[in-house]
Amino acid sequence: MSDLFQIMNTTKQAILSHTTAISVTSGNIANVNTEGYSRLRPVFGSKGTISAGAVDIEVGVEISTIERIYNRYLETQVVEQAQDVGYNQVQSDLLGQVDGIFDESDGGGINELMSAFWNAWSDLSASPEGYEERDALVSAARNLTQAFQERSRELTDVQADANETLASDIESLNGYLREMADLNDKIVEVEITGGTASDLRDKRSTLLKTMSGMIELDYYEASDGSLSVFLSDGRSLVEGGVSHALDVVVNPSNGNYYDIVFESDPGTAINDRIHSGQIAGLLSVRDDLIPGYLSDLDDLANNLVSAVNSRHGQGFDLNGDSGGNFFSVGSGARDMEVDAAILADSGKIAAATTVDGNGDNALGISQIQDSLIMKGNTLTVGSFYSSLVSRVGGDVQNASRSLEHQTLIQEQYETSMESLSGVSLDEEMMNLIRYQMGYNAAGKLCAVVSEMMDTLIALGE
Amino acid sequence: MITRVTEKIKFDLVNSSLFRVQDQYTELIEKASSMKEVNRPSDDPLGTGKILDYRSSLSYIEQCDGNISTARSWLTVTESKLTSVYDILVEIKETALSQGSDTASAETRQIAAASLETLIDELRSLANSKLGDRYLFSGTRTDTEPFSETASPARADAPVAGSGNAFDGTAATGGSYTGDANRTCVVKIVSGGAFGTATYQLSSDGGKTWGTDTAVPGTGVISLGDGLDMTLTAGTADLAAGDLFTVRAYAEGYYNGNGEALSLEMAKGVVLEYGVSGEDVFTAQGASGGTDLFAMLEDLKTALEGDDADGILAQLDTINGSIASVSRYTAKCGSLSNNLDILEQGNEELDLRITELCSEIEDADMTKLITDYSAKEIALQACYEMSSRLGSLSILDYIG
Numbered sequence: 001m002s003d004l005f006q007i008m009n010t011t012k013q014a015i016l017s018h019t020t021a022i023s024v025t026s027g028n029i030a031n032v033n034t035e036g037y038s039r040l041r042p043v044f045g046s047k048g049t050i051s052a053g054a055v056d057i058e059v060g061v062e063i064s065t066i067e068r069i070y071n072r073y074l075e076t077q078v079v080e081q082a083q084d085v086g087y088n089q090v091q092s093d094l095l096g097q098v099d100g101i102f103d104e105s106d107g108g109g110i111n112e113l114m115s116a117f118w119n120a121w122s123d124l125s126a127s128p129e130g131y132e133e134r135d136a137l138v139s140a141a142r143n144l145t146q147a148f149q150e151r152s153r154e155l156t157d158v159q160a161d162a163n164e165t166l167a168s169d170i171e172s173l174n175g176y177l178r179e180m181a182d183l184n185d186k187i188v189e190v191e192i193t194g195g196t197a198s199d200l201r202d203k204r205s206t207l208l209k210t211m212s213g214m215i216e217l218d219y220y221e222a223s224d225g226s227l228s229v230f231l232s233d234g235r236s237l238v239e240g241g242v243s244h245a246l247d248v249v250v251n252p253s254n255g256n257y258y259d260i261v262f263e264s265d266p267g268t269a270i271n272d273r274i275h276s277g278q279i280a281g282l283l284s285v286r287d288d289l290i291p292g293y294l295s296d297l298d299d300l301a302n303n304l305v306s307a308v309n310s311r312h313g314q315g316f317d318l319n320g321d322s323g324g325n326f327f328s329v330g331s332g333a334r335d336m337e338v339d340a341a342i343l344a345d346s347g348k349i350a351a352a353t354t355v356d357g358n359g360d361n362a363l364g365i366s367q368i369q370d371s372l373i374m375k376g377n378t379l380t381v382g383s384f385y386s387s388l389v390s391r392v393g394g395d396v397q398n399a400s401r402s403l404e405h406q407t408l409i410q411e412q413y414e415t416s417m418e419s420l421s422g423v424s425l426d427e428e429m430m431n432l433i434r435y436q437m438g439y440n441a442a443g444k445l446c447a448v449v450s451e452m453m454d455t456l457i458a459l460g461e
Numbered sequence: 462m463i464t465r466v467t468e469k470i471k472f473d474l475v476n477s478s479l480f481r482v483q484d485q486y487t488e489l490i491e492k493a494s495s496m497k498e499v500n501r502p503s504d505d506p507l508g509t510g511k512i513l514d515y516r517s518s519l520s521y522i523e524q525c526d527g528n529i530s531t532a533r534s535w536l537t538v539t540e541s542k543l544t545s546v547y548d549i550l551v552e553i554k555e556t557a558l559s560q561g562s563d564t565a566s567a568e569t570r571q572i573a574a575a576s577l578e579t580l581i582d583e584l585r586s587l588a589n590s591k592l593g594d595r596y597l598f599s600g601t602r603t604d605t606e607p608f609s610e611t612a613s614p615a616r617a618d619a620p621v622a623g624s625g626n627a628f629d630g631t632a633a634t635g636g637s638y639t640g641d642a643n644r645t646c647v648v649k650i651v652s653g654g655a656f657g658t659a660t661y662q663l664s665s666d667g668g669k670t671w672g673t674d675t676a677v678p679g680t681g682v683i684s685l686g687d688g689l690d691m692t693l694t695a696g697t698a699d700l701a702a703g704d705l706f707t708v709r710a711y712a713e714g715y716y717n718g719n720g721e722a723l724s725l726e727m728a729k730g731v732v733l734e735y736g737v738s739g740e741d742v743f744t745a746q747g748a749s750g751g752t753d754l755f756a757m758l759e760d761l762k763t764a765l766e767g768d769d770a771d772g773i774l775a776q777l778d779t780i781n782g783s784i785a786s787v788s789r790y791t792a793k794c795g796s797l798s799n800n801l802d803i804l805e806q807g808n809e810e811l812d813l814r815i816t817e818l819c820s821e822i823e824d825a826d827m828t829k830l831i832t833d834y835s836a837k838e839i840a841l842q843a844c845y846e847m848s849s850r851l852g853s854l855s856i857l858d859y860i861g
Contacts, residue, residue: 105495
């Protein structure tokens with residue numbers, strides 16, 4: 001047997017449930033522009049039935065849970081993709097600078113200065129006793145050596161830049177690790193009582209995405225709701241409420257650049273265990289790509305210096321003396337310089353193959369541009385340099401293409417995730433109308449029951 | 462399947478499309494403003510490498526062209542000087558013919574001798590002509606006046622020690638030079654030490670080619686060949702590797718230059734000798750033989766002064782030989798100039814080809830650029846249009 005009070009109670013539950021639903025909707029609407037917010041959905045549930053003779057009667061409604069709409073699989077995709085994007089992003093940024101260093105489209109680069117240098121020798125061969133030509137040659141040679149030094153310095157600057165960024169990345173990563181551990185603690189605290197800490201979880205997801213953009217990581221969620229984060233080799237970064245901070249230490253055998261270590265184990269570098277994310281990108285630019293360009297540049301400078309010096313030594317200067325070094329012998333591009341004796345007196349340039357002073361040695365030196373002295377005698381200095389520039393250009397192009405590609409994929413994953421978890425105003429409005437109708441109906445029901453009560457009371461008078 | 466499209470998706474989509482189109486749009490603007498397809502190595506890595514190679518080649522060609530014009534002006538001046546020499550020699554030949562005949566008298570011969578002296582001066586100044594600061598006819602010793610006023614006997618200068626020499630003893634030239642041409646001998650110490658242990662190499666062509674390692678004799682006397690030797694007297698410091706001694710030896714006559722030729726690179730890998738040495742044209746020295754012009758003139762003058770008709774006629778052969786030699790080398794200048802013309806033409810063609818190839822890679826195709834530009838402009842407009850309408854359509858306008 002149902003009675004009026006029973007109905008009244010059901011009505012109350014309906015009103016309360018719909019109010020809660022509207023309040024959840026309002027929260028969704030309010031967070032329509034919140035980054036990382038996952039929409040919530042009220043789940044209406046029946047309170048069960050009671051038996052009324054031959055039939056069962058529904059006895060009410062409740063909001064059984066408020067569901068956080070989220071897909072862990074999509075999250076994994078987004079997190080992994082963020083690692084690739086972070087890696088390519090930083091490579092593309094840093095290599096963009098390198099692209100500028102080797103930009104010769106407006107002239108003034110090593111290629112042009114090298115031509116000017118050979119041409120100055122050729123000019124000298126036409127007029128070997130002219131001090132004007134000798135001084136012009138010295139200045140062309142100085143321009144060339146300065147260009148080499150400058151390129152070398154600029155590349156080293158990019159390297160140092162990557163190194164500094166690495167240190168500050170590690171510092172912010174440590175902050176994130178601590179924050180992640182804190183969030184773990186709070187989430188466990190909230191959820192142990194059976195609730196869902198959805199805003200904390202949103203925050204943690206966003207944090208996870210930020211972290212994975214920086215470093216390659218794996219993670220899993222424990223049954224208590226805490227998230228454990230590992231390096232790809234399994235060493236733990238965050239375990240529940242405990243974070244293991246990273247640190248950087250200077251490595252003297254790698255140009256005093258930083259090695260990444262665990263704070264608790266400063267003796268073991270973990271550089272080679274990081275293969276993705278911004279930090280891996282920085283490492284690859286710093287330890288791989290730029291040293292490659294620098295060593296090519298050094299090879300070029302060294303071979304040029306030794307070829308010119310060796311031919312120069314066979315000749316005779318303006319005074320009939322044997323030629324000394326034309327370039328001072330250094331360690332590579334960074335300290336390439338015209339020999340001090342030549343700088344002091346351009347008459348010491350050995351332009352002649354005889355003490356009588358012809359220009360044949362200068363001619364011979366100018367023809368070094370045609371001799372295959374690079375890469376095991378397979379390339380001329382000019383073509384070696386152009387292939388270096390091509391390689392740099394190719395690397396930059398690859399990095400920016402991968403970035404473009406990976407970003408597109410990431411956009412797609414994020415769209416899928418947003419499509420699932422994001423707030424749609426259309427939907428919220430429709431829900432609002434739906435819940436409002438439910439609320440109105442329950443109100444109407446209340447009025448009907450109240451009228452019935454009046455009727456019942458009147459019966460008794 | 463219906464995808465849930467949220468507000469964020471819509472705005473993000475418009476945003477990223479805008480960025481993409483803007484990016485492509487600016488790239489086109491950059492290309493249009495620089496008129497270049499390749500503005501940095503990453504725009505076209507392979508192309509950039511090629512462009513750099515092409516540019517080096519172009520610069521190389523330009524340099525060769527510069528060398529060609531240097532050589533050509535040298536040849537032109539040489540040719541004109543030789544033509545003048547030819548004219549004077551013809552005049553002298555006429556004088557010799559007329560003064561050698563019976564119609565000439567002692568007086569006319571005296572007068573002819575006087576005017577011959579003027580002609581000799583003129584010839585000497587022609588043979589000593591310069592282009593800029595360089596003597597045309599002294600071989601590669603372009604800073605040395607090639608012809609003296611008077612003939613000298615065969616001789617050798619004192620050795621010149623290199624300024625970096627460690628050896629501080631003295632060096633003197635000895636013997637008498639019997640060679641047939643001017644020569645610069647260089648002694649280079651290969652391994653240092655005292656006399657008897659130190660070794661040297663000898664070059665008879667100024668240092669271009671070197672003989673084998675030879676020990677410095679204990680006496681310190683090094684034979685330089687052709688009757689010439691150099692005597693070293695020990696000082697406090699021994700000979701050291703790299704020490705140089707230069708001895709210049711001159712054959713009998715007027716000439717102070719050498720028989721070497723100047724050379725320049727006229728096209729990639731093509732090194733050409735240009736100019737003619739005084740040794741070849743005006744002397745009997747060296748491998749090419751020839752006639753000694755100034756000795757002949759001196760003899761002719763003596764014969765004229767001595768009223769010696771036979772002596773005058775005896776010079777005719779030599780005069781003819783000189784005339785032949787001068788015209789031969791004049792012709793050589795002409796043919797060298799022709800060679801240069803051919804090389805220059807080759808360079809020009811190459812330059813044109815390479816410029817074309819370079820332009821194909823580097824220069825922007827304006828027609829394509831403008832078409833692309835308009836297409837991107839439309840895309841950008843569409844994006845803007847979309848973004849402006851994005852907020853205007855909403856469910857909120859329909860429920861109240």
